[in-house]
Amino acid sequence: MSAHATATAIEQEAEAFCRRRFTDQADYLEAKDAHCKRVRALVRKLRAQIGVPEKLSLGTGRRTFGGRSFDVQLRMPRGRKAG
Secondary structure (H helix, E strand, O other): OOHHHHHHHHHHHHHHHHHOOOOOHHHHHHHHHHHHHHHHHHHHHHHHHHOOOOOOOOOOEEEEEOOEEEEEOOOOOOOOOOO
16 A cells, blocks of 8 residues: 555545534544544554654754754744845
8 A cells, every 4th residue: 555545545434424424423533543543553554654753853963863863943934035
């Protein structure tokens, strides 16, 4: 399953849950728990397919991964010159 297929499966899971109608609170809670487990599993699968280690984030600062150390820096787009 490709990353795009996994993302599509996550969307379909969310849509299916939103369309579902529940008769009582117990049915809702059971379905919600199962839905959340399926979505979490699909997100874990998607992360693996994308290839970004979970330790790394988009936050700035010093990181070490695989014996290598590097800095994550925020880049701001350059402003356009008036003229």
